[in-house]
Amino acid sequence: MYICIVKLEQAIQSTKFKNEMHKASLNILYTAWWLKTQMSKVLKEFGLTHEQYNVLRILKGKYPEQLCVKDISCRMIEKSSNVPRIIDRLVIKKLVKRADSPTDKRETVTTLTQAGLAVLAASTESVNQLMDEMVKMENKEAEQLNVLLERLRGTEV
Amino acid sequence: MYICIVKLEQAIQSTKFKNEMHKASLNILYTAWWLKTQMSKVLKEFGLTHEQYNVLRILKGKYPEQLCVKDISCRMIEKSSNVPRIIDRLVIKKLVKRADSPTDKRETVTTLTQAGLAVLAASTESVNQLMDEMVKMENKEAEQLNVLLERLRGTEV
DNA sequence: TTTATTTAAGTGTATATACATCTATTTTTC
DNA sequence: GAAAAATAGATGTATATACACTTAAATAAA
DSSP: OOBOOOOHHHHTTOOOOSSHHHHHHHHHHHHHHHHHHHHHHHHHTTTOOHHHHHHHHHHHHHTTSOEEHHHHHTTOSSTTOOHHHHHHHHHHTTSEEEEEOSSOTTOEEEEEOHHHHHHHHHHHHHHHHHHHHHOOOOHHHHHHHHHHHHHHHOSBO | OOBOOOOHHHHTTOOOOSSHHHHHHHHHHHHHHHHHHHHHHHHHTTTOOHHHHHHHHHHHHHTTSOEEHHHHHTTOSSTTOOHHHHHHHHHHTTSEEEEEOSSOTTOEEEEEOHHHHHHHHHHHHHHHHHHHHHOOOOHHHHHHHHHHHHHHHOSBO
16 A cells, blocks of 8 residues: 555656646646556456557447447547557457458458457456545546546647 | 547547546546647657657756756656666757766766757747647636646545 | 549557566665 | 665566558549
C-alpha cells in the first residue's frame, strides 16, 4: 500500500505554470498517464495491454458482429493505434479470429472467440473493481468533469 | 481547416457508458491523446517529439544547472519514460550536452546547449500559440478542471 | 469500359513505453 | 574496514505510437 501523489505540483516537481489552462493541460496528461498505468497493472494479470483490452471491448460492443479494421480504428480512444498489429497479437493469443470479408476483398473482419469473451469478462470485472476502489468521485462531479473536458476540446482549427 | 470532433460519443462511436465516472475516464484518455496529437504536429516542425520537448522544458526549468537522469525522470509527466535514451537523441541533435557527474560517478548530468535553448524558445512559442488558438476556456473553468482532476486522483491504493 | 482515384489494410522505420536485468558505484550495516 | 544492500543509469525485449509507403481492390470519372 502506498499513498498516491495527489497534487500535480508534487507529481511533476513544478509550481511554475503559465496560467490555469497550462496547468490543466499538464494535469490532463498526467491524469491520463496515471489512469493508464493503474489499469495496465490489472490487465497485465490477464496478459493484456491497455490497447489490446480496448480492441476487445470494441469487438464486444458489436458482438457477435464481425468488425473490419477501419470500424475498430475509428472507435479507438487513441486514433493512431496500429490496429492490424494489435489484432495480430490477439489472434496469436486466440482471443479473436480474423477472416476475409465476404463483401469487400480489401477488408478483413475480426470477431471475439469464446476465450476472448471469457478473458474480457474477467478483466473487465477487475478493471471496474479497481476503478471503484481508486476513484472516489460523486456522479455530479464526474458529470461536471465531462462538461469541462468537452468544452476544452470544443473548437475549430 | 477542419471541424474538431467535440463530443466523446462521436469521437469513439459509443454511447454506452457504465456511469459518468466511466465516461469521464475515457474522456480524460481521449482528451490527453488529442492534446498530445495537436502539440506533436507543432513540435514536428522543430524535429522534436513530445517527450523530447518535455525533457528540454525540464532542463530549462533549472538552467543553467545540470540535472542527472533521476532528477529529470521524477519531473516527467509520464514517469516510465526512458530518459537515458531520450537524452541520447537530444545529444545527437546537439540540443543538450551530457557529462559525468563530479560528485557521484554513477550519475551523468545533462544541460541545454545554446542550440537547445533556441529550439526550445521557438517551439514553446509555437506551442503556446497553438494552445491559445485551440483551447477557448475561461480561467475559472480551467481552475475547476484542475480541482476535479486532483479530486479524481486523490486517494490511497 | 478503360483509366484514374480513392479506400482498406498491411509493411517498414524511428521513437517511446513498460518492464526486467546488468554493472558500477555509493551507502549502510555489522 | 569489509560485506551487504541500495542506488544510478545503461541495456535488452516486446509492445505501442506516429507516420510514410505499398499493394490490392473498389469506386468514380473519362
